[in-house]
Amino acid sequence: MEKKTAKKSPGGVSRRDFIKGMGTGALGTAVLPPLLGQTITTKKGRVLVFDKKTIALTVNGRKVSLEVGANETLLDVLRDKLDLTGAKRVCDRGECGGCTVHLDGAPVYACMFLAIRADGRTVKTVEGLAKGDTLHPVQEAFIEKDGYQCGFCTPGFLMTTSAFLEKNPDPSLDEIKHALSGNLCRCGNYAKIYGAVGAAAKKIKGA
Ligand code: FES
Ligand code: FES
Secondary structure (H helix, E strand, C coil): CCCCCCCEEHHHEEHHHHHHHHCHHHHHHHHHHHHCCCEEEECCEEEECCCEEEEEEEECCEEEEEEEECCCEHHHHHHHHCCCCCCCCCCCCCCCCCCEEEECCEEEEHHHCEHHHHCCCEEECHHHCCECCECCHHHHHHHHCCCCCCCCCHHHHHHHHHHHHHHCCCCCHHHHHHHCCCCCCCCCCHHHHHHHHHHHHHHHHHC
16 A cells, blocks of 8 residues: 655645644643743743743844733734734644744744744744835736635745745746645645746746
8 A cells, every 4th residue: 555645844844844843832832731830942942931921023024022921822923913914824723834924034834833932033924025015026926827816825825935935946846836735725726826936936036
């Protein structure tokens, strides 16, 4: 019998790797209450888990400081506290990629990442992709190539694609499919999405 290969997530890592990479971020949303008052490991080292904590973020180039709950996700904070609703809450369980944002330049599922773990880090949402009135080449390509139907999944695809093309500016179709395999489109518009990613790569190369 054919062995099933692991599903791939943003950035071309398997879903298993992606969840593992989330570490306490993924686990934490489920098990944080028992951790209150204890320490967890973050990029900054060991930190005490508080009920509430003030964190500082740079979001779309703007420095913000805000109080977050110990079990609040980055998606909660972006959507509910900063009014940045471009990242979509769809599955809210790390399955669809609708909530994808960049954290220090890498795509992450914001619904699976604890806000306290983003302390001191840089976040970019789809609202920060364009430069003023000038769309990002990926946004332009999605418009020109009809890379969306209802558009609900589009912010996630734009964020995954823009991070991917930074790393791989000349991808093959297989590489594009692989990189986007952690983003789901319920309209099934994949052929046009892949075409848009290829067009975006050409635009960026020619820019
Ligand atoms: S809403 Fe985050 S992965 Fe689906
Ligand atoms: S365009 Fe509708 S879910 Fe993707």
